[in-house]
Amino acid sequence: MSKKSEWKEEVEITIDAICLPGTLEVPPEADGIVLFAHGSGSSRFSPRNRFVARFLQENGSGTLLFDLLTPEEEEEDERTASLRFDIAFLAERLFGATRWLRDFLGEPRRAFGYFGSSTGGGAALVAAAREGSEIAAVVSRGGRPDLAGDALARVRCPTLLIVGGADSPVLRLNREALQELRCEKELAVVPGATHLFEEPGALEQVARLAADWFRRHWPKSHPVRSES
Secondary structure, three states: OOOOOOEEEEEEEEEOOEEEEEEEEEOOOOOEEEEEEOOOOOOOOOHHHHHHHHHHHHOOEEEEEEOOOOHHHHHHHHHHOOOOOOHHHHHHHHHHHHHHHHHHHOOOOOEEEEEEEOHHHHHHHHHHHOOOOOOOEEEEEOOOHHHHHHHHHHOOOOEEEEEEOOOHHHHHHHHHHHHHOOOOEEEEEEOOOOOOOOOOOHHHHHHHHHHHHHHHHOOOOOOOOOOO
8 A cells, every 4th residue: 555545446336237447546535535437438447537636646635537438338338439428417327426425424624626537527527416416526638528418508507628729629519608608617628638538747737737726725725646
């Protein structure tokens, strides 16, 4: 276990009759825990999300990376692509995982946030807009907030949309979605970055922006620490 982690645990998230594997890591004195909603065709092993998760942990936020789909559902989605754009379905899974985590921790006042990528960005916003979600903040990386539809106007938590400057179609969709949001909101454009933020330093910018956003909006706020 890392010295920076209070605990790291492989968990089984139970939602109704299914179990989804996940990795929960919570550093000492974490002010909140970020649940990751990965994009289409991805999983809890997404190297980009794991990179961001490590940075969040180093800056005082816990993380839960988990699979949104069961192995059987993943096989179906690979054949038909029927689930990756079912935003209502993915949002329900994310909301269910949030309820599971609250019960698992036994801390009803623990703050939670969402980090969504690609289609997971739309799912995170739909889940955050749901009555009773009590989400402290949302960050979307190269996301599809437009897929949240009418739910955008019901989101109440602070929302950060991060998009690559060279990802023109997604940047346009995010600008349009930003106008529909009625909460504290911000659009951050990473210059020269494409959809997967593969350019040198691009993902580091995403991680720093996300860490700063969550730390600003947890119940107790502290500045993001400098990298050692």
